[in-house]
Amino acid sequence: MKLQQLRYIVEVERRGLNVSEAAEALFTSQPGISKQVKLLEEELGITIFERSGKRFVGVTEPGRAVLKIAAGMLREAENLKRVGSEYSGGNTGRLVLAATHTQARYALPLVVRDFVAQHPAVRLEMHQGSPTQIAEWVAAGEADLGIATESLDQYSQLVTLPVRQWSHCVIVPEGHPLADKQPLTLQELVRWPLITYDTAFAGRSRINRAFERVGLTPNVALTALDADVIKTYVSLGLGLGIISALAFDPQRDTGLVALEAEHLFESNTTRLALRRGTYLRRYEYDFIALFAPHLSRKVVDMAMEGGGEEYQL
Numbered sequence: 001m002k003l004q005q006l007r008y009i010v011e012v013e014r015r016g017l018n019v020s021e022a023a024e025a026l027f028t029s030q031p032g033i034s035k036q037v038k039l040l041e042e043e044l045g046i047t048i049f050e051r052s053g054k055r056f057v058g059v060t061e062p063g064r065a066v067l068k069i070a071a072g073m074l075r076e077a078e079n080l081k082r083v084g085s086e087y088s089g090g091n092t093g094r095l096v097l098a099a100t101h102t103q104a105r106y107a108l109p110l111v112v113r114d115f116v117a118q119h120p121a122v123r124l125e126m127h128q129g130s131p132t133q134i135a136e137w138v139a140a141g142e143a144d145l146g147i148a149t150e151s152l153d154q155y156s157q158l159v160t161l162p163v164r165q166w167s168h169c170v171i172v173p174e175g176h177p178l179a180d181k182q183p184l185t186l187q188e189l190v191r192w193p194l195i196t197y198d199t200a201f202a203g204r205s206r207i208n209r210a211f212e213r214v215g216l217t218p219n220v221a222l223t224a225l226d227a228d229v230i231k232t233y234v235s236l237g238l239g240l241g242i243i244s245a246l247a248f249d250p251q252r253d254t255g256l257v258a259l260e261a262e263h264l265f266e267s268n269t270t271r272l273a274l275r276r277g278t279y280l281r282r283y284e285y286d287f288i289a290l291f292a293p294h295l296s297r298k299v300v301d302m303a304m305e306g307g308g309e310e311y312q313l
Contacts (some may be wrong), residue, residue, distance in 0.1 A: 005040040008033045009048055013067050017049065017056040022155065048208050072277070078141060079279035086281045093122040093283060098134040098143035099126065100201060101226035103270065111291045118290075119283050129306055130200045138273045143305040144284060146248075146273035147291075149203055153271060159303050163270040163292040167262040168203060169248055171234050171241040178240070179257045186216055186264055193221035193239035195230050197231070203268035207242055210265045231256060244268075274304065 007026065012033065015021040023030045031284035034054070041048055059067065084095060099108060106124060110276055116124060127134075127143060131151035137143040139157040146152060153160045170189065172178050178188060190211070197204045211218050222238045224230050227247035234241040235255055242265075248258040272292060274280070285297045 001040065001043055002036075003074065005036045006074055008036050009040065009067060010071050011072060012037070012049070012056065012278070017058070019056060027313075031164045040302065049122075055123055074207070075141075075275075075277050077275075078129060082279045091119060091283070093119075093281060094123045094125065095145070096125045096143045096286060097129065097145050097287075098129060098137045099147040100131060100134065100149070101128055101228075102244050102247055103147045103199075104128050105226070105228070106244075107270070108291070111287070114290050115283075115287050119285060121130075122283050130198075132200060135273060138275050141275060144274075144278075147270065147274075149268050149270050150200060150205070152273040155273075157276055158273045159276050160270065160271045160273050161292070161295055161300065161303055163272050163295070165267045165269050167245050167267050168207065168242050169245040170259040170266045171243060171248060171256050172233060172259065173234065173237060174255055176240075176257070178259065182259065183263055184259055184261060188210060189240065189264075190216050190218050193219050194242060195224065195233050195239040196220060196242040197230070198223045198225050201225060203265070205245070206266040206268060243253045268277055275296055276304070278304075280304070 008022065008028075008115070011022040011026055012019055015025065019033050019131070023033050026033070037048065043045060044066065046062040046066070047060050048063035049056040050060055050063075097108075108126075112124065112126070115122075127137060131148040134143070134146040134148045135151050135155045135158060138146040138152075139155050146158070170178075170184060172228050178184065178192075181188065188292065196207060199205070199208075207218075222233055224233070227241075227243040230241045230243050231247075231253060233239065242261070245258065245262075247257075250258070272288065272295065280300070288295050288300060289297075
């Protein structure tokens with residue numbers, strides 16, 4: 001039995017039993033994976049994948065048990081490498097961070113600046129994506145830390161910790177009739193075209209629920225993946241924007257006015273995600289402490305060891 005064989009079967013399952021996609025992801029050939037899967041099955045004396053001809057079409061009952069154990073063994077093998085690199089490499093290393101645009105653009109710049117100053121020999125990589133992409137990257141070990149508002153707490157492979165709560169605001173061009181109307185009401189907002197986040201992003205589900213609760217249907221004229229795009233189209237007069245209050249800067253966003261909407265929409269929680277069972281290196285704890293000072297090493301360790309119980313703000 002080889003670790004490479006375990007990587008093959010885990011990746012095949014992760015790719016929806018598509019062997020060609022698994023081979024591409026692992027930089028090998030489709031026949032090579034099929035051969036190694038067959039050799040592993042023969043060694044174990046079981047069938048891991050159900051077949052139709054040469055295609056994998058399902059996972060057998062013993063196969064599910066094997067895949068669960070294989071994933072754990074691969075995770076522990078990676079942890080061994082992490083321990084070795086931490087204690088032999090001094091202050092060097094690599095940290096892969098996955099975040100949404102809003103977090104990367106508005107919440108993380110000063111944190112990244114301070115982290116780089118503390119750890120100049122650690123190579124920091126940042127991937128931007130949707131909350132679902134971020135969760136999947138962390139769950140697969142392709143990112144070390146994930147930061148988003150939606151989706152992260154829906155993955156059993158992840159330990160999630162709350163970082164901060166935030167609210168939405170409504171942005172309008174200067175001189176707009178609603179600029180002086182406070183407090184805003186949902187009844188007023190439905191009279192105007194609205195520009196807000198795509199359904200997977202930044203608390204959009206809470207925006208939808210707010211209108212549904214009072215039986216109103218908003219006129220969502222345009223959706224976008226990030227607040228900067230929303231603000232651009234609001235500036236052009238195409239509608240009112242609903243964005244994270246974190247993403248509005250009065251000094252930079254000239255020509256726009258932010259109106260409080262905390263009373264209209266439920267608050268949202270930014271979360272930090274870690275892959276369950278992962279050995280965390282010292283510089284990962286340092287990054288977490290810079291981003292969320294209340295998440296001490298002790299708090300993080302308790303969450304990682306606590307079987308899913310989540311720290312509360």
